[in-house]
Amino acid sequence: MSLSELPVTRTALAFTDVSAVRGGRLIWSDASFTVPAGGIVAVIGPNGSGKTTLLHMVLGLLPAASGQLEVFGRRPSQGRDSIGYVPQHYAEGAGEAIRGIDAVLLGLTGNRWAFGRSTAAQRKQAGKALAAVEATDIAERRLSTLSGGQQQRIAIAAALVAQPQLLILDEPLASLDLRSQHDIVALLARLHAELAVTMLVVAHDLNPLLPIFDSAIYLLDGRAHYAPIRDVVDGVLLTRLYGIPIQVAHTQEGEPFMRRAL
Amino acid sequence: MTVHVVALGYQPNWWPILKSGFMGNALIGGTIVALAAGLIGYFVVVRQSAFAAHALAHLGLPGATGAVLLGVPVVVGLGVFCVGGSLVIGLLGKRAADREVVTGTVLAMAIGLGLFFNSLATKSSSTMTNVLFGDLLAISDGQLVSFAILLVVLGLSVGIIYRPLLFSSVNAVVAEAKGVPVRVLSIAFMALLGLSVTMAVQAVGTLLLFALVVTPAATAIMLTPRPVLAMVISTTVSLGAVWLGLCASAMFNLPPSFPIVTIACAIWSIVWVSNRRRVAMWQKSISASPTVTSSTRQAAATSGN
Numbered sequence: 001m002s003l004s005e006l007p008v009t010r011t012a013l014a015f016t017d018v019s020a021v022r023g024g025r026l027i028w029s030d031a032s033f034t035v036p037a038g039g040i041v042a043v044i045g046p047n048g049s050g051k052t053t054l055l056h057m058v059l060g061l062l063p064a065a066s067g068q069l070e071v072f073g074r075r076p077s078q079g080r081d082s083i084g085y086v087p088q089h090y091a092e093g094a095g096e097a098i099r100g101i102d103a104v105l106l107g108l109t110g111n112r113w114a115f116g117r118s119t120a121a122q123r124k125q126a127g128k129a130l131a132a133v134e135a136t137d138i139a140e141r142r143l144s145t146l147s148g149g150q151q152q153r154i155a156i157a158a159a160l161v162a163q164p165q166l167l168i169l170d171e172p173l174a175s176l177d178l179r180s181q182h183d184i185v186a187l188l189a190r191l192h193a194e195l196a197v198t199m200l201v202v203a204h205d206l207n208p209l210l211p212i213f214d215s216a217i218y219l220l221d222g223r224a225h226y227a228p229i230r231d232v233v234d235g236v237l238l239t240r241l242y243g244i245p246i247q248v249a250h251t252q253e254g255e256p257f258m259r260r261a262l
Numbered sequence: 263m264t265v266h267v268v269a270l271g272y273q274p275n276w277w278p279i280l281k282s283g284f285m286g287n288a289l290i291g292g293t294i295v296a297l298a299a300g301l302i303g304y305f306v307v308v309r310q311s312a313f314a315a316h317a318l319a320h321l322g323l324p325g326a327t328g329a330v331l332l333g334v335p336v337v338v339g340l341g342v343f344c345v346g347g348s349l350v351i352g353l354l355g356k357r358a359a360d361r362e363v364v365t366g367t368v369l370a371m372a373i374g375l376g377l378f379f380n381s382l383a384t385k386s387s388s389t390m391t392n393v394l395f396g397d398l399l400a401i402s403d404g405q406l407v408s409f410a411i412l413l414v415v416l417g418l419s420v421g422i423i424y425r426p427l428l429f430s431s432v433n434a435v436v437a438e439a440k441g442v443p444v445r446v447l448s449i450a451f452m453a454l455l456g457l458s459v460t461m462a463v464q465a466v467g468t469l470l471l472f473a474l475v476v477t478p479a480a481t482a483i484m485l486t487p488r489p490v491l492a493m494v495i496s497t498t499v500s501l502g503a504v505w506l507g508l509c510a511s512a513m514f515n516l517p518p519s520f521p522i523v524t525i526a527c528a529i530w531s532i533v534w535v536s537n538r539r540r541v542a543m544w545q546k547s548i549s550a551s552p553t554v555t556s557s558t559r560q561a562a563a564t565s566g567n
Contacts, residue, residue, distance in 0.1 A: 059439040077441075085439045093310045094432045099487045103432060110429030111440045115421045142487045145544070158436070 010072070012037040012166055012198045013058065015224070017067035020053045027053050031067070031224035033217075037165065040192055040199040040212050042229065045219030046242060051202045054217065054224065055168055058200065059085055072165060084159030086169040090151055095144035100154040103143060104129055107158035129161035130154075132194070133187060149180030153187070160191070167191075168200045173208055181208050188212060206233075207257045233258065276512040284399055285512065291401035292504035292518075294409040295465040296474065298416050300497025302458040303479030304489070305420075305451060309431045312476045313362065314351050317369035318456055319471035321347040322463040323376030326393040331383045336393075337408055340460045347372065348456030352449040396467030398508070398518045405464060412461050419454055423447060428489060465504075466519045473523040474500055481530045484537045499529055 012035050019029035027050035035041055043051050056062040057069060060076035071079040090103065098106075104126040105118050118126075130136045135153040138146060143154065152172060159167055172188070173181045189212045192199060200217075203209050216232040218225050220241055232238075233256050238246040245261035279285060306315050321343040329339025347368055355361030380390050392400070401409075420427075430437040430444045438444045459471065466474050478499035482492040507522030514521075 061435070061438055080439065080441045083439065085436050087433060087435055090433055090436070092433060094308045097308045097483050097487060097492070098428075098432060098489060102487070102489060106425070106429045106432060107436075107440075110425055110437060111442050112425055113422055115424045162440075 010037040011035070011070075012039075012072060013200075014070040014073075015067070015226075016069075018057070018064045018069050018224070019066045020050055020057060020062070021065035022050075022053055022062070026065075026222070028219050028222050028224050029066075033224075033226035035198075035215070035217070035226060037072070037198045038196060039214045040188070040201065042206065042209065042213045042216035042218075042232070043200060043202045044206065044216055044232070044241065049219040050224075051219060052170065054219070055085075055170060055200070055202060058166075058168065059083060081162065082165040084162060084164035084167045086152070086155045086159045086167065086172060088171045088174055090155035090158070091143040095146075095151075096142060099140055099142055100130070100135060100146070100157075101126060101139040103154050103158045104139070104161050107161040126157075126161055129157040132160060132191065133157045147180070148176050149183060152176065152180075152184055156187070156191070160195070160197075164197065166198045166200065170202045171204065172201060173203065173205065185209060185212060210257060211255060235261070270514055270516070273513055273515050276509070279512040280509065284401075285508065287401045287403065287406060288398045288508055288518065289505070291406055291409055292398055292465055292508060292522075293501060294406070294413050295462050296500035296504040297497050298413050298458045299462050299474045300478055300482075300500035301416065301420055301493060302455055303475045303477075303500070304482065304493045304496050305427060305431065306455065306476055307479045307483055308428070309451065311451075311455070312472070314348070314355075314365050314452070315455060315459065315475050316472055317351070317365045317372070318344050318348055318459040319463055319468040320369050320376075321372045322393050322459070322468045323390075324372050324379055326389055326463075327376050327379035327383060330389045331379050336389065337405065337460070337464070340393075340463055341457075343372070344460045344463070345453055345456035348452040348459075349449065352452035392467070393463065394467050394469050395517065396463065396465050396470060396519045398465045398504075398522075399511075401464065409461055409464075412457050416454055416457060419450070423450060427451060466522060470519050470523045473526045474503065477526045477530045478503065481526075481533050484533050499526065503529070 014034045015031040018031040020027040043054060045051050053062060057064060058071060058076055060078075060080060069076060072082050084107075091098070105122065107129075108122050108125060109116070109118055127136070130139050133153040133156050135150065135157055138150050138154070143151060146154065156167075156169075156172075169188075172184055176184065185208055188199065188201075191197065192212070201209060201213070206213075210229070210233065213229045215226065215228050218227070218232055218237075218241060233248050235246055235248050238248070238258055239261070246258050247261035248256050248258050250256055273279065306312055322340050325339040325341070325343030326336045327339075328343070329336045332339075351361065351365050351368055355364040383389075426437065426442045427447050429440070430442050430447050434444045458475065462471050462474055479492070479496040481499055482495035485495055486492050503522050503526040506525050508518050510516060510521035510525075511518035
């Protein structure tokens, strides 16, 4: 077996003594770990523990207060082309004014200056992204007329269209009904397998996503840690993380899930 | 002496009136203002900045009365106050929640100052009326030149920042994560809005500006979700309102602002009503198909799924 045939494990995120300060307040510190490329990584912690701060740091929107953070070997602000971001609510107020296809095209051309029509190649790329999230049939509709799950698909397509190496999702299941939650989890699993994209997912409710997570960054007592998901799904750790007694149980199929301990 | 309760009479000589010199200036000036209003109006609606546009229009009041007081051209006073105010709102109103309060405070201060300046000046009450309701028929050649320059600046600027501005209007954080300078664009947009308002105030006045800037754009967005087409429709509605309004003004001897506003609002009302019908029919067809509701989700969650 030659060396080139060995699986190459690249580093997606490298934290070296990183700390986060926002509004003059220390949010978390002592982040020193590397996240290999190719996984689906959970970002967990109670409200106010700094999950969004961590996302913003990876996105290059907030500098590290100390230490060094590298995204695919580059400073976050230089690695923007390699990251796609799916916010919790994509169309905040402009949902009435644009269609799904417009949102996806903006993901490709929105940071370019000067007026210009999208090229045929760009429209084809947008079409591929819409097809990948099974949203081709809703692409011509106004965002405001789409359901939460459909809007989430459009937002994912808008992030994927620029072919990122890292996809960051902020609470992708928030305010979705059970069926839409299931559909989005299945979609993420499929996209991960097909596109070999690393995913970083902020989630409050771990249960629906547990089957697809393989590791987690967790924010505990003002510190950021990184561990394989099987080590995180632990009653003692989760109890400390969430501040209420948590128990890890298993379904009949052997899938773990967390629940409030009695 | 006869008393006319309604002084609305048809003027058979309206065609010569339309072809006269002051009407020529009114038509050209109105056309430029309509183009600018329709263009910036689209982004005002998409960015939900209608209140800011409304407040900036009222900054024209202290601007114009202050200019009369100091003896400088009215357009200078308008420009300083409208663009200055837009920058204050842009800089202080970073978050949407703050912006409402900042805008309202600037608005109140502006009207107070306008009243104060007006009380100091002895013969500016006609300026006051002109600023409040506009005077398209008194547009001078000098104003036309300044309008044309402002329109070119606005057109070029929007042409350059169009895509990043739309991107940051749809989702600011996503745009910022892609390297779009969201803060700079936000302030640039407010400055462009200030420029457009400076122009439009001279045509339709502070009180009626909304109908020329926001109403046609809102109409266009109801008609189409395609951004470029919406901008074309928005400027077309503004243009139509100004042209037809000036004709009506010549035909019935009306102050032009009134028919202009009436036409813009009438078009909006018609589109709004037909749009509501369409949405209601669409919702009916949606509710007919079964979906998983939040109550079923609750039930599933409590059963320990």
